[in-house]
Amino acid sequence: MQPILFELPPSFLVTSSLAAVLAGVVCSMVGVFVVRMNLSSVGFTMSHAAFAGAAFGLMLSLDPLLCAVGFSTAVALVLGPVSEKAHLRPDVILGVSFSVMLALGFMFLSLIPGGVISSTALSILWGSIFGVTLLDLILISFLTGTIALIVVVFFKEFEAILFDRKLAEADGIPTRRFYYAMLFLTGLVVALTLKIIGGLLVFALIINSASTVYQFSYNIRRIMVASPVVGGLVCLVGLMFSLLLDLPVGSSIVIVSSLVFAAAILVSPKRRRG
Numbered sequence: 001m002q003p004i005l006f007e008l009p010p011s012f013l014v015t016s017s018l019a020a021v022l023a024g025v026v027c028s029m030v031g032v033f034v035v036r037m038n039l040s041s042v043g044f045t046m047s048h049a050a051f052a053g054a055a056f057g058l059m060l061s062l063d064p065l066l067c068a069v070g071f072s073t074a075v076a077l078v079l080g081p082v083s084e085k086a087h088l089r090p091d092v093i094l095g096v097s098f099s100v101m102l103a104l105g106f107m108f109l110s111l112i113p114g115g116v117i118s119s120t121a122l123s124i125l126w127g128s129i130f131g132v133t134l135l136d137l138i139l140i141s142f143l144t145g146t147i148a149l150i151v152v153v154f155f156k157e158f159e160a161i162l163f164d165r166k167l168a169e170a171d172g173i174p175t176r177r178f179y180y181a182m183l184f185l186t187g188l189v190v191a192l193t194l195k196i197i198g199g200l201l202v203f204a205l206i207i208n209s210a211s212t213v214y215q216f217s218y219n220i221r222r223i224m225v226a227s228p229v230v231g232g233l234v235c236l237v238g239l240m241f242s243l244l245l246d247l248p249v250g251s252s253i254v255i256v257s258s259l260v261f262a263a264a265i266l267v268s269p270k271r272r273r274g
Helices: 010-036 040-059 064-085 090-110 119-126 134-153 155-163 165-170 175-192 202-214 220-245 249-267 269-273
Strands: none
Touching (some): 010 134, 010 155, 010 175, 010 202, 010 249, 040 090, 040 175, 040 202, 134 155, 134 175, 155 165, 155 175, 155 220, 165 175, 175 202, 202 220
16 A cells, blocks of 8 residues: 555645744754753643633634643743742642543543544544644744744753752842743644644653753753754654654654664663763
């Protein structure tokens, strides 16, 4: 049987490839902060908040994307203040939020009229890159450019925070604002890449590429440049892999990114020195 790759129209293949690359780039950009600040649970929580929001939209016949954005950004805005007011570590709040969002997501799916999980609902779980529209590409491109601009403009502040948040705060940098801003942007990234990767897999894309690059450098500037490059390439390879073997796109991208991360660990200079 001929692989689906050779049956797709060129324009369709270009759109899918661009969507995959943009998803890899933007997820890896925020992944640098998530990994460095030991907030890996953010990826889990945000992805499942977006998943719950999209399922909520389907249940009420609303736009799943808008609901996903609403849920993920709401959780992002609540996580920081709640963890500080409750005097708890952020990962504790993230762990609780993760389980609540996952439970809500499946609850909303079970309440979809008709009682049968539709293809749209399944695409929320596993992604559906072939359903990506021009509007999706524009939104992801705009978000990618916005995050890149923010990082460039406030690079010194982000570099200080990633090196040591307490020292950065003592230096007069409003670390709380930057921390909340990054949570908010992570929520947006997850919501907008939900259709491409899927709600149950997108967190891996945030973590894997950034973690891969961290195996080879301590220089934040280099890591911020290399991580999106690795993320974009990994997503493109994963997409081609899925089209050649007729496998789910989101799953293929995550598997490829995980294999690359595993290989990076094996050859990492940091590991050899350790």
